Each structure stands twice: as C-alpha cells, then as structure tokens.
C-alpha cells in the first residue's frame with residue numbers, strides 16, 4: 001500500500017469516496033437469509049429447551065420452525081445462484097477502495 005502521493009510525495013492523501021464508484025449490490029436473498037437463519041437458531045434452541053424440560057413444543061412453535069426453515073432453504077438456494085455475481089460485485093468494490101486522491105495536487109491513482 002502506497003501512503004504517499006506518487007506525484008508530489010505528500011502524505012495528505014484520502015481514499016476516493018465509494019459514492020463515485022459502484023457500491024456493492026447486496027442480493028435481497030442474503031438480506032432474507034441472514035435474519036431467517038438467526039430466527040431458525042432461536043426457534044431450534046427454544047424447541048430444545050422444551051424437549052429438555054419434557055414439555056410438548058406445541059403446534060405453533062413446530063409450524064414456525066418449519067416455515068422459517070423453508071424460508072432459509074429458499075433464500076439459501078436463491079443466494080447460491082447469485083453468488084458468482086455477488087463475488088464479482090464485492091471484488092469491484094474492494095478495488096474501488098484502493099483508489100486514492102492527493103489533497104495536495106489532486107492527483108488520483110490506484111494501488
């Protein structure tokens with residue numbers, strides 16, 4: 001990483017704002033997948049607690065667990081399908097972060 005301007009050797013450099021470049025496009029399936037996995041873990045833990053104390057988990061809890069599991073499954077498959085595109089988007093975003101600008105001479109360069 002170059003922390004000096006290659007033109008004037010100034011240390012007064014800043015990363016070029018990512019607003020100028022493309023922002024990472026987070027797939028909707030990932031936005032559904034992450035909270036539903038967390039919810040599934042909570043529901044499974046509650047079910048285990050019910051099992052341990054020897055109580056019937058109940059229809060509502062069982063149905064909720066199955067529904068959340070299905071949501072995880074569907075969003076997981078959808079995310080898996082857009083994963084290659086998502087990787088490219090993230091790589092582009094990381095490359096954009098390497099762009100720097102000198103506040104001294106307005107020189108822009110890429111590491």
Ligand SMILES: [Zn+2]
Pocket residue numbers: 005006007008009010102103104105106107
């Ligand atoms: Zn400079």
